[in-house]
Amino acid sequence: MEKPDDAEMAIPADCVACGVCCFSGLAAYARVTGDDWTRLGPEADRLAHFIDHRAFMRMVDCHCIALDERKDDSGSRQYFCTIYEKRPQICRDFERGSPRCRGELWAKSLAFRD
Numbered sequence: 001m002e003k004p005d006d007a008e009m010a011i012p013a014d015c016v017a018c019g020v021c022c023f024s025g026l027a028a029y030a031r032v033t034g035d036d037w038t039r040l041g042p043e044a045d046r047l048a049h050f051i052d053h054r055a056f057m058r059m060v061d062c063h064c065i066a067l068d069e070r071k072d073d074s075g076s077r078q079y080f081c082t083i084y085e086k087r088p089q090i091c092r093d094f095e096r097g098s099p100r101c102r103g104e105l106w107a108k109s110l111a112f113r114d
């Protein structure tokens with residue numbers, strides 16, 4: 001299956017309706033740098049760990065440990081980062097609608113296609 005043109009790909013209107021980039025089956029997924037670790041503060045050990053000399057956010061059930069979900073007033077599911085102000089730089093650099101966002105949406109949607 002070919003990747004659709006960016007213009008054809010539907011981008012969620014709001015990240016809380018998506019959360020796709022916070023999901024992965026990889027243990028080494030969201031990189032935590034030294035500055036990130038410092039920003040996480042006393043919770044760093046609970047949220048992140050080292051794999052082969054590099055630190056990453058811990059993953060639980062194929063999503064980042066810091067991801068949580070809730071329902072909005074209409075009952076729709078929302079995803080949100082529980083450490084938004086302290087999230088790693090790699091997450092700060094991830095812009096909705098950017099090529100990386102579109103790549104995530106495309107790659108992970110494949111798992112739900114025939």
Ligand code: SF4
Nearest residue numbers: 015018019021096101
């Ligand atoms: S940045 Fe893109 S993939 Fe990540 S939650 Fe927002 S819309 Fe979804």
Ligand code: SF4
Nearest residue numbers: 022064066067081091
């Ligand atoms: S730290 Fe927050 S934004 Fe980054 S992957 Fe985890 S839940 Fe998503």
